[in-house]
Every structure is written in structure tokens, then in C-alpha cells.
Amino acid sequence: MDTTLPVDRSHDLSQPLDRLGPDETMKKESRYLRGTIAEGLVVPTTAAVPGTDIKLMKFHGIYQQDDRDLREERRRQKLEPAYQFMIRVRLPGGVCTPEQWLKLDEIGRFYGDNSLRLTTRQTFQFHGVLKWNLKRAIKNMNEVLLDTIAACGDDSRGVMSSVNPSLSSLHAELHALAKQTSDHVIPRSRAYHEIWLDEEKVATSGEEEPLYGPTYLPRKFKIGFVIPPVNDIDVYSQDLGFIAIAGADGELEGFNVAIGGGMGRTDNAPETYPRLASVIGFIPKDRVLEAAEAIISVQRDYGDRVVRAHARFKYTIDDKGLDWIKAEIERRLGFDLAPARDYRFDTNGDVLGWQTGTDGRHHFTLFIENGRVRDQGEYRLMEGIREIAKVHKGTFRVTPNQSLVISDIEPADRRRIADLLDQYGLAGANGASTLRLNSMACVALPTCGLAMAESERYLPTLITKLEPILEKNGLEKEPITLRMSGCPNGCSRPYIAEIAFTGRAPGKYNVYLGGGFHGQRLNKLYLENVGEPVILAEFEKLFAHYAKDRETGERFGDFAIRAGYVAEVTEGRYFND
Incomplete structure (x- = not known):
């Protein structure tokens, strides 16, 4: 593919660097993401890495953090923070082999905190x-x-x-496209291989990034492929979403293209807001890579490189106008997008338990609360999956809802896998309450430096206190999407949940209501900076009202709007109104 697209490089090349944000200078001077990372790794006097290298290491999938549970005690002892690192794997479409699972399990036990964390982006x-x-x-x-x-x-x-095991051929085709796209748009710098794999160093003077240039993108950029009617990847939260369109024979024909989604925002900064992606047209399936490249290049050339809080693609679209952005994408592609085709979503959750695909293979989807795989007391989750991986001949698939699919099981092997699930008591997790099964949390404390309040460690406790309220009102079987984030950045995609909590301070949260059941609508602030007693009292009232006055088939998010608890948010720019 020709990567010499017509570009406007004024944002990152022709402007003096002192007029751009400091991160742009850092990227420009990093020698294509090398910095002094290699030197900092061997400094023996600190468990941290120096200066801007902590930002460059993010391009390598690594975040420097510290154990915030220990921060104050170490400060009193005049010790540096308990520095440690988070490593995130690149895993297109969330698919890995049993051999890879066993290696990841080993890394988690020997080098990590004796756990694996399944993320909200399938890795x-x-x-x-x-x-x-x-x-x-x-x-x-x-x-x-x-x-x-x-x-x-x-x-x-x-x-x-998308993870839809019952649609085996479509899923396989989408996963292949996800991997091709991932491989196509990752940086070409050899810095990763030099620093981490000890490959021979190359001269950077002739090195190029044909898609990114020396300053890469203004901010992160997220891509996802989805198969209706299950919106499990929350496609409207993606910077670039490909919505699969199949023909009458079930064969993949192409994709509706959605652009400009994003969850991040900042409290008390009304100029920041979440946004749902806008569908701009249809492309045949053989144009995916060039469409991705063209769309990324528009954000590369027009995204804000001065104010990082305003640098996501969603703001570029709203600043320039959707029609202008679409026209620019089409100009770079050299053809016009076709009109979007009809599709529908009806849920964004996982189908748990056993399923059989169109190819006759079996799949078991296991609920893993907030994605944390570890052994806790008698519940030997990590050990159980390890034993399954030793005999499993298919694949594992991480879902966007932090569940795990033991996938591609041959009929002759189903009994053996089922016996191991029973032996370790793993299948019992799927019997959790409907609210718990539709919940999701980010990591937050103690490792995330941005967290203002608990999330992963607290949400299970809060759900335990909400469950009796639901049961009292006969709502225990009603699926309601609930998400919690330790800060307003939205890693758990809270702003499209029917109920969401975002951290404001220790034990304090903003409460949002009214998101769409299948991720099609943003929610709205209902309560600000409240603690658990207020939360429980409010949901006593809300759930009782919902049980009494809901209409047939009415989802909780729809009811919250109709009953007047929150206004409907029709566009991200009005989220803070």
C-alpha cells in the first residue's frame, strides 16, 4: 500500500517545537522512542526510570507506577515510593493459544503480583x-x-x-482483520527490539515512521471490529470502529465505519467530554487497512498538539466538523464511502456458559469478576485455568467485558474441559447475580497513579449491598449495566453504562444514570461526590420506582430518562450541560 498520503504536517513538523506541547518535543527528540530507557534500566540506585523515559516506555506497553498503599509509610521512612511497573500485552482481538496462556501465567507468578489482569480492551x-x-x-x-x-x-x-463463538466463520474473519490491522499500524521503530530483546542497534538517522512521523499521534487512538447484534466491544467508544455487515448468506461483505468515540474527560473541565462515534459510511472488507491508515493520518495531521486534554480524535472531529473530516478521509482514500447499511445491536454483554459454533466446536465463557485472575482462598481460579491450558487444544479469547472464553473445543474434548471446570469450581462464577455479571471496573488503587478512589477492590462490595435492594423489588434477574472507574478518565467505559460511578476522592463518587443498554447512548451526571450511604439510599428509591412504574421491556437506562432523573444526552458536547 502506498503510505505517501497527502498530508498537512504543520502541526508537528513546521511549527517551532517551543509552540507545541512538551510531549511533542519529547517524542521528536526521542530517537524514535529510544530516549535513555536502556541506560535507566540498569541504574542500581533507584527502582524507577528517570525523566521523560517513563512517558516513552508507554509506547513499549509499560507504565511506571508505585504501590499507593505503601506510599505514605515509605514517605515517613524517607524511602522512595515502592516503584513497580505495569506491562500490557498487545493481543489483537483478545485471542491467545494455550501455550501463550501458560507463559503469561508463569510471568504473572514469577515477575508480577501472582495474578493476571484481563483488561477492558481484551488483553x-x-x-x-x-x-x-x-x-x-x-x-x-x-x-x-x-x-x-x-x-x-x-x-x-x-x-x-467481537467475541461471538456461535458465529465461528465471521469471528475468525474479524480476528484475522484485527490482527492484520494491528500489525499494520504499530510503530516501525526498532527501539523495542533493541531495548528489550537485545537486538543489534541500528543507526536512527535513516529510520522512518511512514505512518506516524517522528512525533507519532497527538494522543492514543483506539480501533475495534464488532459483529452485530452484540456490541461487546462498545464500538461507539472507539476512535475508529468497523461494524461488520454480512449478506443474506452470512458472508462478510464489509463494514460501516464509525469515527470519533472516546470516554476520557476531566472533572470540573467542561471543555472535556465523552463522545460516541459517528457512523460515516460503508466500505468493502478489502479496503479496511487503507481506511484505517487514512483515518489515522487525518488525526495525525489535524489533532491538537498543544493541549493534550484536547488532543483526542473526538475533539478534532467536533472542531473541524464531521462533514469536513469525512471529506478529508475520502480525499486521502481516493474514493467516496458508500452509504451506511442497516444493522442493529441489542446488547453489549457476554453470553456465558456453553455455546456451539457453526463449525461444531464448543466454547465455554467464564465470568471473571473485574478480570482479575488469581487464587483466593479455596477459589483456585488461576490454578484451574492453568490446568485447563495444559490439556486444551483450541484457543483462549479475552472478551471486552473481562470474561474468558475457553474456545474451539473439539466435541471429543468437551467432557475433559467440563470436568476441570467442575473440579476447580470455576463454572460456579457464572451463577453470580445478574447485576454482578453485567458489571465492570478498572484497576484503580493501589497501582494506578490517576485513581482518586477505589474501583476493582470496591465494586464487588458495593454490588453485594445493592443485590438485596434489587431482590426486594423483584429485579434480581433484570440485566442492568453497571461500571466503575477510579477516576474520570473512563477506562471501564463508564459513560455508556446504565449506572456508572467515577471516583472523586477516597470513598466518594460521581453517579451517572441513563446510558444505553447496548452502548448506544451516553449517560448523565445524577449525583456528585457522594459516598456509600447516599448511594445506597438513592438506589433504594430508584430501584423501587423502576420496579413499580417501568414499562414492558423498558431498560433501566431508558427508564431513568423517561422518569426525569436525568436528561437524555444526544451528543457528547452537551454531556456537561
Whole structure:
């Protein structure tokens, strides 16, 4: 493909660097993401890395963090924070082999915090990795052909893909496209291979980034593929979403293209807001890579490189106008998008338990609360999946809702997998309450530096206190999407949930209501900066009213709007009104 697209480089090349944001200068001077990372890894006097290298390491899939549970005590002892690192794997479409699972399990036990974390973008994170073990962990991944390139940073992040085991052929085709797209849009710099895999260093003077240029993107860029009618990837939250359109024979014909989704915002900054992606047209399936490249290049050339809080693609679209952006995309493609085709979504949740695909293979989807895979007391979740991986001949698929699909099981092997699920008591997790099964949380404390309040560690407790209220009102079987984030940045995609909590301070949350059941509508602020007693009292009232006055088939988010608790949000720019 010709990558020499017509571009306007005024944002990152011709403007003096002192007029741009400091991150742009940092990227420009990084020697294509090398910085002094290699030197900082071997400094023995600190468990951290110096200066701007902590930002450059994000392009390599690595975040520097510290254990915030220990921060105050270490400060009193005049010790540096308990620095550690999070590593995020690049895993297009969330698919891995049993061999890869076993290696990831091993890394989590030997170098991490004795757990694996399934993320809301269908991949794995390791927490608690010490600086001295980073290269060992990444080299271990490389042994099973996994990497962490562009899992974070100002580039195209991990590419998501629908998990619908019953549609075997469509899922396989989408996963292949997700992997091709991911491989196509990752940075071409050899910095990752030099620093982490000890490959021979190359001269950077002739090195190029044909898609990104030396300053990469203004901010992160997220891509996902989805198969209606299940919107499991929350396609409207993606910077670029491909909505699969199948013909009458079930064969994939192409995609509706949606652009400009994004969840991040900042409290008390009304100029920041979440936005749902806008569908701009249809492309045949063989034009996916060039469409992705053209759309990314528009954001590269017109995204804000001065104010990072205003640098996501959603703001570029709203500033320039959707029609202008679409026309520019079509100009770079050299053809006009066809009119969008009809499609429908009816849920964004996972189908748990056993399913049989169109190819006759079996799949078991296991609920994993907030994606945390670890052994806790008698519940040996990590051990149980490890034993399954030792005998499983198919694949594992991480879902966008943090569940795990033990996939592609041959009929002759189903009994063996079922016996292991029973032996370790894993299938019992699928019997949790409907509210819990439709919940999701980000990591937050103690590792995320942005977290203002608990999320992963607190949400299970809050749900336990909400469950009796639902049961009292006969709503225990009613599916309601609930999401919690420890800060307003929205990693758990809270702003499209029917009920959402975002952290404001320890024990305090903003409460949002009115999101769409299948991710088609933003929610709206209902309560600000409240604690658990207020939350429980309010939901006593809300659930009782919903049980009494809801209409047949009416979802909780729809009811919250009709009953006047919150106004409907029709566009992201009005989210803070």
C-alpha cells in the first residue's frame, strides 16, 4: 500500500517545537522512542526510570507506577515510593493459544503480583513487575510470539474484535482483520527490539515512521471490529470502529465505519467530554487497512498538539466538523464511502456458559469478576485455568467485558474441559447475580497513579449491598449495566453504562444514570461526590420506582430518562450541560 498520503504536517513538523506541547518535543527528540530507557534500566540506585523515559516506555506497553498503599509509610521512612511497573500485552482481538496462556501465567507468578489482569480492551496486564525484571518478562513473552508494542502511548492501541463463538466463520474473519490491522499500524521503530530483546542497534538517522512521523499521534487512538447484534466491544467508544455487515448468506461483505468515540474527560473541565462515534459510511472488507491508515493520518495531521486534554480524535472531529473530516478521509482514500447499511445491536454483554459454533466446536465463557485472575482462598481460579491450558487444544479469547472464553473445543474434548471446570469450581462464577455479571471496573488503587478512589477492590462490595435492594423489588434477574472507574478518565467505559460511578476522592463518587443498554447512548451526571450511604439510599428509591412504574421491556437506562432523573444526552458536547 502506498503510505505517501497527502498530508498537512504543520502541526508537528513546521511549527517551532517551543509552540507545541512538551510531549511533542519529547517524542521528536526521542530517537524514535529510544530516549535513555536502556541506560535507566540498569541504574542500581533507584527502582524507577528517570525523566521523560517513563512517558516513552508507554509506547513499549509499560507504565511506571508505585504501590499507593505503601506510599505514605515509605514517605515517613524517607524511602522512595515502592516503584513497580505495569506491562500490557498487545493481543489483537483478545485471542491467545494455550501455550501463550501458560507463559503469561508463569510471568504473572514469577515477575508480577501472582495474578493476571484481563483488561477492558481484551488483553492482559501484569502488575507489580520490578524494574530489574522487565526485560526478563518481555523476553519470556517473545518466546511465545507475544509483544507489548504500542499497547500504550500516542499511537494506535490494541485492536479489539467481537467475541461471538456461535458465529465461528465471521469471528475468525474479524480476528484475522484485527490482527492484520494491528500489525499494520504499530510503530516501525526498532527501539523495542533493541531495548528489550537485545537486538543489534541500528543507526536512527535513516529510520522512518511512514505512518506516524517522528512525533507519532497527538494522543492514543483506539480501533475495534464488532459483529452485530452484540456490541461487546462498545464500538461507539472507539476512535475508529468497523461494524461488520454480512449478506443474506452470512458472508462478510464489509463494514460501516464509525469515527470519533472516546470516554476520557476531566472533572470540573467542561471543555472535556465523552463522545460516541459517528457512523460515516460503508466500505468493502478489502479496503479496511487503507481506511484505517487514512483515518489515522487525518488525526495525525489535524489533532491538537498543544493541549493534550484536547488532543483526542473526538475533539478534532467536533472542531473541524464531521462533514469536513469525512471529506478529508475520502480525499486521502481516493474514493467516496458508500452509504451506511442497516444493522442493529441489542446488547453489549457476554453470553456465558456453553455455546456451539457453526463449525461444531464448543466454547465455554467464564465470568471473571473485574478480570482479575488469581487464587483466593479455596477459589483456585488461576490454578484451574492453568490446568485447563495444559490439556486444551483450541484457543483462549479475552472478551471486552473481562470474561474468558475457553474456545474451539473439539466435541471429543468437551467432557475433559467440563470436568476441570467442575473440579476447580470455576463454572460456579457464572451463577453470580445478574447485576454482578453485567458489571465492570478498572484497576484503580493501589497501582494506578490517576485513581482518586477505589474501583476493582470496591465494586464487588458495593454490588453485594445493592443485590438485596434489587431482590426486594423483584429485579434480581433484570440485566442492568453497571461500571466503575477510579477516576474520570473512563477506562471501564463508564459513560455508556446504565449506572456508572467515577471516583472523586477516597470513598466518594460521581453517579451517572441513563446510558444505553447496548452502548448506544451516553449517560448523565445524577449525583456528585457522594459516598456509600447516599448511594445506597438513592438506589433504594430508584430501584423501587423502576420496579413499580417501568414499562414492558423498558431498560433501566431508558427508564431513568423517561422518569426525569436525568436528561437524555444526544451528543457528547452537551454531556456537561
